[in-house]
Amino acid sequence: MIAEALxxxxxxxxxxxxxxxxxxxxxGLVMARTRFFGKSVVETLIMIPLVLPPTVVGYYLLVFLGSxxxxxxxxxxxxxxxxxxxxxxxxxxxxxxxVQAGKxxxxxxxxxxxxxxxxxxxxxxGVFFRVTLPLARRGVLAGSVLGGARALGEFGATLMxxxxxxxxxxxxxxxxxxxxxxxxYDTANLLVLVMTGLAFFSLWAVRRLGDS
Amino acid sequence: MTPRLRLDIEKRYDSFELHVELExxxxxxxxxxxxxxxxxxxxxxxxxxxSPDAGEIEFDGEVFFRRSRPGERVDxxxxxxxxxYVFQGYALFPHLTALxxxxxxxxxxxxxxxxxxxxxxxxxxxxxxxxxxxxxxxxGQQQRVALARALAARPGILLLDEPFSAVDRPMRERLQxxxxxxxxxxxxxxxxxxxxxxxxxxxxxRLAVVQDGRVQQIGRVDEVLRRPRDxxxxxxxxxxxxxxxxxxxxxxxxxxxDWDGLLLEAPPQHAEVGERVxxxxxxxxxxxxxxxxxxxEALRTNRVTGTVVDHHATGTVASLRVDLANxxxxxxxxxxxxxxxxxxxxxxxxxxxLRRESIVLLTGPDAVVPPAVV
Numbered sequence: 001m002i003a004e005a006l007x008x009x010x011x012x013x014x015x016x017x018x019x020x021x022x023x024x025x026x027x028g029l030v031m032a033r034t035r036f037f038g039k040s041v042v043e044t045l046i047m048i049p050l051v052l053p054p055t056v057v058g059y060y061l062l063v064f065l066g067s068x069x070x071x072x073x074x075x076x077x078x079x080x081x082x083x084x085x086x087x088x089x090x091x092x093x094x095x096x097x098x099v100q101a102g103k104x105x106x107x108x109x110x111x112x113x114x115x116x117x118x119x120x121x122x123x124x125x126g127v128f129f130r131v132t133l134p135l136a137r138r139g140v141l142a143g144s145v146l147g148g149a150r151a152l153g154e155f156g157a158t159l160m161x162x163x164x165x166x167x168x169x170x171x172x173x174x175x176x177x178x179x180x181x182x183x184x185y186d187t188a189n190l191l192v193l194v195m196t197g198l199a200f201f202s203l204w205a206v207r208r209l210g211d212s
Numbered sequence: 213m214t215p216r217l218r219l220d221i222e223k224r225y226d227s228f229e230l231h232v233e234l235e236x237x238x239x240x241x242x243x244x245x246x247x248x249x250x251x252x253x254x255x256x257x258x259x260x261x262x263s264p265d266a267g268e269i270e271f272d273g274e275v276f277f278r279r280s281r282p283g284e285r286v287d288x289x290x291x292x293x294x295x296x297y298v299f300q301g302y303a304l305f306p307h308l309t310a311l312x313x314x315x316x317x318x319x320x321x322x323x324x325x326x327x328x329x330x331x332x333x334x335x336x337x338x339x340x341x342x343x344x345x346x347x348x349x350x351x352g353q354q355q356r357v358a359l360a361r362a363l364a365a366r367p368g369i370l371l372l373d374e375p376f377s378a379v380d381r382p383m384r385e386r387l388q389x390x391x392x393x394x395x396x397x398x399x400x401x402x403x404x405x406x407x408x409x410x411x412x413x414x415x416x417x418r419l420a421v422v423q424d425g426r427v428q429q430i431g432r433v434d435e436v437l438r439r440p441r442d443x444x445x446x447x448x449x450x451x452x453x454x455x456x457x458x459x460x461x462x463x464x465x466x467x468x469x470d471w472d473g474l475l476l477e478a479p480p481q482h483a484e485v486g487e488r489v490x491x492x493x494x495x496x497x498x499x500x501x502x503x504x505x506x507x508x509e510a511l512r513t514n515r516v517t518g519t520v521v522d523h524h525a526t527g528t529v530a531s532l533r534v535d536l537a538n539x540x541x542x543x544x545x546x547x548x549x550x551x552x553x554x555x556x557x558x559x560x561x562x563x564x565x566l567r568r569e570s571i572v573l574l575t576g577p578d579a580v581v582p583p584a585v586v
Contacts (some may be wrong), residue, residue, distance in 0.1 A: 115261050118290040120317035121365055130316070134307045192267040 002187060004167050005175040007154060007193075012083055012171055017148040018088035019060025019179065020098045023091075024147060029128070033111075045095045054093075054156020061089055062160045086162035086169050089153035098147035105139020106132060142206045149202035153195065214238075217369060217401050221257050221267035223275070230254070230264075230401045240395050240402040242416035242433065244409075245448050250425040253299070255371045258289035258403070259297050270400070271369060293369075296362030300373040300405075304346040310357045311342040317365035332360045336390070344424040352383035356390075357575035363394070370395075372404040376411045381528075388414040409437070409449065421445045437494065439572050446492050446574055452543040453493045453575065459483045469571070474538040477513045478571035494582040495531070495545035497570035500555065501563040514566040518542070523558050534562055542566075 023026045031043060049057050063069055065085055071077045109132050117127045133140065155173040164168040164178060171192055179187040215235035223230040230250040234241070243251045256262035260267060267330050268415065269277040276293055276481060278286040301436055304313050311329055318325030333550060336356050347355055362370060376384045392415060403424075406412055412419055413433055421440075428448065429441040440446035446454055457476065461468035462485050467478040476491075483489055483544040499511055516532035521541065525531070525548050533542040544564065556562065 098444070110303070112299055112301070113302045113305060115290070116297065116305070118261065118300055119259050119293075119295060119297040120322075120361065121291045122316075123291060131305060135305075 001024060001166060001175070002190065004171055005191075007171050008083060008086075008167075009171040009173075011113070012090055013067040015087045016094055016151040016154075019087075019091045020094045020143045020151065021140075024095055024098025024143060024146035025102050027095075027099045028106055028140075028143075029132075029211060030105040031099065034107040035073040043099075045180025046099050047102065047144075049093045050096045053159060058089065058157035058160025061092065061157055065162060080161055081163045081165065081169060083162065083169055086154075086158045087163050089157040089212045090154040093154050094151035096188070097150055098143040101139050101146065105143070106138035108139070109135045117122060125189070138209050142209050145206050145209075149199060150179050151196060159160055217258070217269075217271045219254075219258065219267070219269040221254075221264035221269060223253060223257065223262070223264045232422070232425070234420065234427060234430070236403060237403050238395075238399045238401055239417040240392065240404055241430075242412045242437055243403060243405045243418045243422050244407065244419050245411050245422035245428075246407060248402050249422045249448075251422050252373055254405060254422070255297070255373055255405060258369065259295045259371055260288060261297075263287055271309070271498040275492065284496050294364065294365065294372040296367035298355070298358045298362050298370070298372040298375050300377070302346075302358035303359070304354055305356055306346050309343050309345055310338065310349070313346070313357055314361045315362050316361060328566075329360075329364060332364055336360050350385065350402045351378040352380070353517055355379055355387060356464070358566045359394075362374055363398075367400070369401045369403070369405075372402070374405055374407075376406065376408065385414065391415055413437070421448045423448045440492060440574060442488055443574050444492075453495055453498070455491055455540060456488050457487060457491045459485050459487045461485065466568070467573075472538045472540065474516060474536065476566060476571060477568045478573070479574045483573055492572045493542075493566055493570050495543040497567045498542060498544040499565040499567060500544065500546065500551050500556075501565055505566070510567065510569070513568050514571070516564050516566065517561055518564060520556060520558050520560050520562055523556060530556075532556065532562075534564060570581055 026044060030037070062080065065071050066080050067089065071079065079088065113131055114127050114137065117131045122130060153173055154171075157179070158169070158171065159174060164170045164174040168176075170178065172195060176188055176191045176195070179191070181186070215237050217236040220233045221230070227250075230253055232250065232254050234254075243250055243254065248554060257264050257277070264277065264279070266279050267277070268275070269281070269466055271293075272396065275286050276288050278284065292458070305316065308316065309323075310333060311326065315325040318328055319460055330342060332340070333339055336359070338353065338356055338360065339355060346357070349357065354379070359375075359390045369396070375391075376387060379387065388411070391402070391404075394400065404415060416433045418431060419433040421428040421436060424446060429436055429445045433470035436445070437449055440449055443454065455471055457471040458471040459467060460470050460475070462483050464480055465478050467483055469476045469478055469489075471491070480493075501507055501511065501515070518536040520532055521535045522533040523530070528548055530546055530548045530550075533541050534544055535541055542564070552560075
């Protein structure tokens with residue numbers, strides 16, 4: 001049971017983190033380098049999962065992913081109570097951290113360097129991957145680690161959209177809750193230590209990235 | 213000089229309007245003027261980093277930009293213009309070594325980029341720092357790496373924005389020599405922005421005085437400095453000896469001017485007798501005379517005695533302010549130590565000659581227009 005939860009958590013977190021990095025970087029780039037009408041509203045909406053109660057985020061996700069929602073109606077995708085829903089919930093709560101860090105890191109890159117690359121024949125993707133991203137790499141890495149760690153620890157919204165089905169959607173945080181309910185303190189203690197260790201390592205890594 | 217780059221562009225900002233017309237051949241044209249005059253904006257428009265509101269930019273028959281009437285619009289992206297740009301502060305990529313910086317535009321030439329970049333660095337005597345990062349190089353070294361990088365893509369046009377501002381004097385002179393040689397060897401169209409008169413002299417074939425978003429005057433560097441077209445241009449080139457005098461005589465042989473009691477001869481120029489005109493003489497063209505020596509024919513006229521009120525030396529150039537008998541002050545400039553035997557000191561008396569040939573009237577566009585060709 002513990003091994004299953006651990007593997008599931010890793011799978012959910014891996015998928016969510018890849019999505020967080022890709023979408024978060026794109027949004028960070030847009031937020032750092034463009035100005036458009038309603039930008040502050042869009043930014044606030046991206047950030048709002050950070051402060052909303054997990055049940056509220058979970059409820060929105062149920063509306064979006066559940067029966068009657070666009071995913072089911074338009075694409076016939078039934079993801080509720082599968083690990084896909086867990087990954088999606090993790091993505092939504094981890095994304096704001098990546099956008100924030102990515103935006104700050106990209107905004108810190110001198111636009112003159114990007115212009116220099118343009119005059120040297122670089123296309124816009126070339127400018128991003130050869131100049132902007134390498135120079136913003138510390139902030140981008142820090143954002144990915146923080147976003148990934150947040151995804152790994154996701155509990156409330158996941159419980160609402162994916163449930164806590166052992167072997168199918170029961171990730172580590174959910175198993176801890178379940179174990180405590182069953183007074184299985186051996187399992188709870190072990191998993192709490194693992195989670196604490198992972199969280200500590202993530203934050204330590206982010207600090208190291210910031211220092212060097 | 214055959215024009216190769218032609219531009220006529222307009223760009224409006226809240227408090228500033230740029231309207232620049234230029235024709236540049238295979239030469240070094242210096243854009244000279246105060247900050248905020250529109251020099252950098254002009255370079256950005258040529259390179260494609262900024263789109264003008266209207267106008268046209270054309271190079272060797274290829275249209276870089278055109279926007280005249282609604283609907284018609286050409287705006288070639290920067291990467292397709294083949295314009296080398298040496299940015300102010302150089303904009304070297306801090307995460308890449310000198311070699312990787314220079315090889316940056318050569319990536320498409322598979323396998324040949326690095327060797328070609330190494331060859332370019334070697335030709336600029338930079339082979340010893342190929343593996344250094346920009347932060348490990350001096351200002352002059354960074355400048356040459358930036359130049360090598362801009363040339364790596366074999367551009368037809370080279371733009372330089374304040375290229376000499378961060379390097380010391382000996383390095384500066386060397387860079388200016390290098391740049392003139394490169395321009396001649398490669399037949400480049402070069403535009404160089406500076407607000408330093410010495411740099412303009414050191415590197416430019418022609419000089420365009422830019423102020424308030426417009427080209428006020430364009431011509432050979434020495435012509436523009438010797439004969440600013442009007443007060444505007446004179447102010448921009450940073451002259452101090454502008455005064456007003458009354459035209460007493462005007463003939464084909466020359467002018468006689470009355471500067472509040474001091475009579476000066478000047479070469480023939482367009483002026484009406486009885487008119488008060490702005491007059492200008494470069495501080496370098498006021499000659500200091502040895503009282504006990506015979507003077508040549510050219511220095512016989514326009515002689516005047518004054519009192520030194522200020523003596524300022526920079527290490528290479530001495531600058532004096534001399535109080536003349538007519539109550540005005542004049543600035544005199546010469547290479548330091550030139551007049552060492554005279555022991556010039558503040559409060560002392562000094563014999564001067566305001567060279568006749570150097571006395572210029574600043575009477576606007578239809579006065580002395582210098583030839584516009586190199």
